[in-house]
């Protein structure tokens with residue numbers, strides 16, 4: 001069985017939110033996810049910030065980030081600005097916006113984000129299969145560049161290759177599971193043209209990471225998992241979803257007692273770096289420092 005088939009089966013137990021991923025503005029995405037206290041970009045933020053600092057110390061330039069499954073530029077909004085998910089939930093829930101057209105929302109967002117101070121010297125390219133989310137993120141100014149791509153089903157267009165050469169750090173939150181090793185296989189030739197980026201993925205515990213790890217190892221990467229740490233992705237959407245996920249975890253040999261059994265979907269953090277760099281500095285020193 002290929003990973004995409006395995007992941008499809010695992011995804012069947014997850015509450016389906018596909019309807020909010022491709023709307024003409026970010027309101028539905030944030031209004032729906034707020035109900036489940038979706039928080040993985042928030043808890044990932046300090047880890048990504050530490051990696052950015054670590055990379056800056058070594059590379060001495062603006063850090064170029066590629067966010068896979070970036071949606072409306074969520075990680076970019078948090079990393080570029082002094083904002084939390086609560087701030088974004090509040091922003092896109094604003095009563096004044098209730099009757100606004102998508103165009104008015106985007107104009108308002110553009111002003112809102114351009115008035116905010118940028119707190120990090122980063123540039124963010126985002127990839128997502130959602131045309132609307134990428135268009136919004138680019139128009140609002142949250143992405144320096146957006147690529148509408150589903151690398152599970154299509155090759156990386158040759159024109160996109162050059163723009164991905166400077167990538168220092170690839171990140172993802174809430175995306176592995178929708179994407180498999182196929183997307184990584186298609187990205188690696190492009191992102192490793194200059195220097196090899198670090199690759200940082202937050203992955204729900206029910207999705208195996210081994211096939212992605214294997215693909216990355218063929219490109220000289222060592223993958224480490226941050227041991228003993230879980231990160232809250234969101235509340236379960238229903239008892240039924242929780243029961244099915246607990247069953248999936250048990251089948252995978254993972255004990256959910258005191259973890260998902262308490263009511264939240266949990267992710268783990270995987271960091272993949274060129275073997276030499278991974279050997280020189282342990283993940284704990286970088287991600288927890």
Ligand SMILES: C[S@@+](CC[C@H](N)C(=O)[O-])C[C@H]1O[C@@H](n2cnc3c(N)ncnc32)[C@H](O)[C@@H]1O
Pocket residue numbers: 021040041068069070071072074075127128129130133149150151152172173174175178179
């Ligand atoms: C749960 S959302 C996570 C978005 C964002 N990273 C966050 O944490 O808020 C999953 C995203 O993955 C995107 N996605 C799903 N399948 C994809 C694929 N095959 N290729 C690219 N993006 C995909 C969806 O459009 C959606 O924006």
